[in-house]
Amino acid sequence: MSVFNDEEKLKIQKAIQKAEKHTSGQIRVCIEKTCNDNVLDRATKYFYQLNMDKTKLRHGVLIYVATVDRKFAIIGDAGINKVVTETFWDDTKTAMLQHFKYGEIVNGILSGIEIAGQQLHLFFPIKHHVNELPNVITFMDDK
Secondary structure, three states: OOOOOHHHHHHHHHHHHHHHOOEOOEEEEEEEOOOOOOHHHHHHHHHHHOOHHHOOOOOEEEEEEEOOOOEEEEEEOHHHHOOOOOOHHHHHHHHHHHHHOOOOHHHHHHHHHHHHHHHHHHHOEOOOOOOOOOOOEEEHHHO
């Protein structure tokens, strides 16, 4: 049984599409039930496994959530890390946590996508749209 129903999956996919509409940046969401590792290590592992580091401008953003263990991370590639403020990732996590602490997983993810999209638009405005990575949610438990 999936963590999200079809409507929630569609909301997340549409949020990614909306965020990417105004940027050349790429956003992906990766979900699994449990994370026995350090959450940043696990997110980083999937970042590379999902080829997030292969975008032309190195401006991929991954939102990783382990739903049962209630762990999450949001990380970006070298291109975006060079331009965002030092506190950007922590500030984004704090905004997401405001939803997660009330059990609103989808709303937390949507918040992270929106905030990341705003920064990507600011630093990587769209010149011509090339979707380098799929906008689908990746469920690692299904692999």
